Amino acid sequence: xxxxxxxxxxxxxxxxxxxxxxxxxxxxxxxxxxxxxxxxxxxxxxxxxxxxxxxxxxxxxxxxxxxxxxxxxxxxxxxxxxxxxxxxxxxxxxxxxxxxxxxxxxxxxxxxxxxxxxxxxxxxxxxxxxxxxxxxxxxxxxxxxxxxxxxxxxxxxxxxxxxxxxxxxxxxxxxxxxxxxxxxxxxxxxxxxxxxxxxxxxxxxxxxxxxxxxxxxxxxxxxxxxxxxxxxxxxxxxxxxxxxxxxxxxxxxxxxxxxxxxxxxxxxxxxxxxxxxxxxxxxxxxxxxxxxxxx
Amino acid sequence: xxxxxxxxxxxxxxxxxxxxxxxxxxxxxxxxxxxxxxxxxxxxxxxxxxxxxxxxxxxxxxxxxxxxxxxxxxxxxxxxxxxxxxxxxxxxxxxxxxxxxxxxxxxxxxxxxxxxxxxxxxxxxxxxxxxxxxxxxxxxxxxxxxxxxxxxxxxxxxxxxxxxxxxxxxxxxxxxxxxxxxxxxxxxxxxxxxxxxxxxxxxxxxxxxxxxxxxxxxxxxxxxxxxxxxxxxxxxxxxxxxxxxxxxxxxxxxxxxxxxxxxxxxxxxxxxxxxxxxxxxxxxxxxxxxxxxxx
Numbered sequence: 001x002x003x004x005x006x007x008x009x010x011x012x013x014x015x016x017x018x019x020x021x022x023x024x025x026x027x028x029x030x031x032x033x034x035x036x037x038x039x040x041x042x043x044x045x046x047x048x049x050x051x052x053x054x055x056x057x058x059x060x061x062x063x064x065x066x067x068x069x070x071x072x073x074x075x076x077x078x079x080x081x082x083x084x085x086x087x088x089x090x091x092x093x094x095x096x097x098x099x100x101x102x103x104x105x106x107x108x109x110x111x112x113x114x115x116x117x118x119x120x121x122x123x124x125x126x127x128x129x130x131x132x133x134x135x136x137x138x139x140x141x142x143x144x145x146x147x148x149x150x151x152x153x154x155x156x157x158x159x160x161x162x163x164x165x166x167x168x169x170x171x172x173x174x175x176x177x178x179x180x181x182x183x184x185x186x187x188x189x190x191x192x193x194x195x196x197x198x199x200x201x202x203x204x205x206x207x208x209x210x211x212x213x214x215x216x217x218x219x220x221x222x223x224x225x226x227x228x229x230x231x232x233x234x235x236x237x238x239x240x241x242x243x244x245x246x247x248x249x250x251x252x253x254x255x256x257x258x259x260x261x262x263x264x265x266x267x268x269x270x271x272x273x274x275x276x277x278x279x280x281x282x283x284x285x286x287x288x289x290x291x292x293x294x295x
Numbered sequence: 296x297x298x299x300x301x302x303x304x305x306x307x308x309x310x311x312x313x314x315x316x317x318x319x320x321x322x323x324x325x326x327x328x329x330x331x332x333x334x335x336x337x338x339x340x341x342x343x344x345x346x347x348x349x350x351x352x353x354x355x356x357x358x359x360x361x362x363x364x365x366x367x368x369x370x371x372x373x374x375x376x377x378x379x380x381x382x383x384x385x386x387x388x389x390x391x392x393x394x395x396x397x398x399x400x401x402x403x404x405x406x407x408x409x410x411x412x413x414x415x416x417x418x419x420x421x422x423x424x425x426x427x428x429x430x431x432x433x434x435x436x437x438x439x440x441x442x443x444x445x446x447x448x449x450x451x452x453x454x455x456x457x458x459x460x461x462x463x464x465x466x467x468x469x470x471x472x473x474x475x476x477x478x479x480x481x482x483x484x485x486x487x488x489x490x491x492x493x494x495x496x497x498x499x500x501x502x503x504x505x506x507x508x509x510x511x512x513x514x515x516x517x518x519x520x521x522x523x524x525x526x527x528x529x530x531x532x533x534x535x536x537x538x539x540x541x542x543x544x545x546x547x548x549x550x551x552x553x554x555x556x557x558x559x560x561x562x563x564x565x566x567x568x569x570x571x572x573x574x575x576x577x578x579x580x581x582x583x584x585x586x587x588x589x590x
Contacts, residue, residue, distance in 0.1 A: 022521070026547045054572065109464040169404040169464035171568035175524040175545050226317070229470040250470050252321045273466035277349065 004100045004159075004192050008042045008091050009034065009185065011105040013063050013153055014274070015050025016170040019177050020105025020163075023185070036189050038196035042099065044090065046153065047083060054171050056274055063104075067151045084153075091156050101159040103188060104152075105181060108166035109273045110282075111236035114180055117142045118209075119150065119160030127200065128161075128191055130207040130292055135187065138180075140239055142268060142285065144212035161188075167236065170273055205292050210239065210266055210285035217279040219249055219257065227251055230271045230281060238268050242284075249281070299395045299454075299487050303337045303386050304329065304480065306400040308358050308448050309569070310345025311465040314472050315400025315458075318480070331484050333491035337394065339385065341448065344374060349466050351569055358399075362446045379448075386451050396454040398483060399447075400476060403461035404568045405577075406531035409475055412437045413504075414445065414455030422495065423456075423486055425502040425587055430482065433475075435534055437563060437580065439507035456483075462531065465568055500587050505534065505561055505580035512574040514544055514552065522546055525566045525576060533563050537579075544576070 009027065011020025027034050027043045034041040045051060047062045058079040065084035070076055071092075091099050102119075116132060116139060118125050133139040142164075154160030163184055165177045194200050219228040228249035234242070241264045242248065248267075249257035259265075267282040269275060304322065306315025322329050322338045329336040340346060342357045353374040360379035365371055366387075386394050397414075411427060411434060413420050428434040437459075449455030458479055460472045489495050514523040523544035529537070536559050537543070543562075544552040554560075562577040564570060 022524075022547060025520070030548060109467050167464070169462070169568050171465060171571065172404050172566055173521065173524045174566070175527045175530060178524060178547075179527075225320070226468065229317075229468045229473060232470045232474075235470060252317060252473075253325060271467055271469070273464050276466065 003196050004039045006040045006042065006097065006099045007101045007103065007189070007192065008044060008099040009103045009105065010044045010046050010087075010153060012048070012051045013046030013104055014056045014061075014106065015047045015052070016054055016056050017105075017107040018171065018173040019107045019165060019168065019181050021045060021051050022173055022178060023105060023182055026182075034185070034189060036193040038193055039100075041189065042091075042097070044087065046087070046104075047080070049079060049083075056170070061274075063106075063153050064151045066153055066155055070151070087153065088156060093157070099157055101192065102154050102157050102161070103185060104154045104160070104162045105185075106162055106164045107168045107177060108164055108269060109169060110166055110269045110271060111238045112164050112166045112268060113140055113238070114138045114184060115140045115142055115162075115164040115268075116184075117144055117154075117162040117164055119152065119154040119162070120158050122158055124195070125159055125161060126207055126290060127203065127292060128188065129209065131191055131201055131203040132184065132187055133207070134203045136184070139184070141207060141209040142212070143209055144283065144285075203292070207290045207292060209288055209290060210268060211288050213265065213284050213286050215280045215283045216248070218276070218281045219251070226276070228257060231256060234267070234270060234282075236270070238270050239266055241265075241287075242267050298491050299334045301335045301337065301392065301394040302396045302398065302484070302487065303339060303394040304398045304400065305339045305341050305382075305386075305448060307343070307346045308341030308399055309351045309356075309401065310342045310347070310353075311349055311351050312400075312402040313466065313468040314402045314460060314463065314476050316340060316346050317468055317473060318400060318477055321477075329480070329484060331488040333488055334395075336484065337386075337392070339382065341382070341399075342375070342378060344378075351465070356569075358401075358448050359446045361448055361450055365446070382448065383451060388452070394452055396487065397449050397452050397456070398480060399449045399455070399457045400480075401457055401459045402463045402472060403459055403564060404464060405461055405564045405566060406533045407459050407461045407563060408435055408533070409433045409479060410435045410437055410457075410459040410563075411479075412439055412449075412457040412459055414447065414449040414457075415453050417453055419490070420454055420456060421502055421585060422498065422587060423483065424504065426486055426496055426498040427479065427482055428502070429499045431479070434479070436502060436504040437507070438504055439578065439580075498587070502585045502587060504583055504585060505563060506583050508560065508579050508581050510575045510578045511543070513571070513576045514546070521571070523552060526551060529562065529565060529577075531565070533565050534561055536560075536582075537562050 011024035062080040231247040247256040306319035357375040526542040542551040
């Protein structure tokens, strides 16, 4: 990887995730906060109409609109499809302002703490993630890239990452997460500055990360109606081990439903509000160690 | 007050407050849970279209549509205005099925715990509230009735009360709050059964309740945009004393803003997601003691 010349910070890709949207507003008011000597930092409010309406999206989920074939498909004309194409023009590889790294800011109703979701296994991203989790034990690292290409905004460049914080309710600005996200952004920018200077900080030799292996939906009846809730013992237990036979759901009439997998997994995005409509009660991950000496 | 003949339990008055909506679904599947020998219990899903869409409302807030003049105004034809008129026909004083008591189920992103909001100072409601808070110290009692009539659903009958639980994100079904709300409903129904039998349980002689005295909006700029967040020291501190000079907001650029009132208040609904659009960052209450011997 050559020098980082341009970084984009995107917030409000989902209009009701206020942490990122208001950080963008702050950075636009005080640009010096995100300027670094060796690269340019752009800011972008992902979905301005949805943010103004306090909704996740207007027509469809913007953060599922970035498959390259969809970006090039002139027949797709929902608000978010058009917005995705505009963002592609601003940040994408064919634009004059092509960025080298994207930080996309999100929040979740799940207890994800201060999570970083990597868009690729690029060595720089892995080293950055190892550094961030070494200076702040609260930082967790996920890799949730689906196998067959990505429709996420962060996929617009190889160095794409999401900062995902929570639990925080949709439509709420929480000062604690605002401040923690802000600090994490500065750590990323400072790391990139030192990378450009050829003096990246020493870090651990191993990175612990959580690899996406699948998702589980809520139990539903034949009409698609939810028949069970996340079990109280699992609620807010993101990143904790879940063993076969342990309860994951509680039916409305009070019966526990056990996890039927064959090995220990680490659920994330447990009870994320926006995933009810996607048929996801939680995502399952495996905990992995990655040796940075391989890089 | 004569005998209680008919009770209505309403959930999903706000479509993204899932606790109440799914309790209604449970009670409709297992009606025996809410039947008591001496009175009839009805259930009602307040806003079915908004619940199906996972939104608070379709056109406007249903729980602000119950001013009597609006219910009688034929020109009001939004989805929620029409729905309010239908609910008035089902539960109101002119209907054949007129109910004596309404329990309206809500949830909030604020740390309201297990709150009961009374629709009037009727002696039966006060005694019921005193009983519920005596058997469960987690129960808090509010009285937030505005002075000039009420536009809330609970105002359809003199014995109207809200069960308001949280913090829980919009669009999330949380098993813990589901179970706590369910238990509280059974306590209400059991109390009413004993009331009808002339054997209401002994309780404390005094009721602690929180009387609404006003609301505070977020600091905003000339475009109405929020310039500050709830201060981290105040977040989730519902029902705790707030003294003059203590911080209530934190500006986006990090400056604390102090409470400028002249006496101690007890904020509630701190950082409720649905109140951003109403211009309410928190409601203020005064803590009061009410002697039940006056009744």
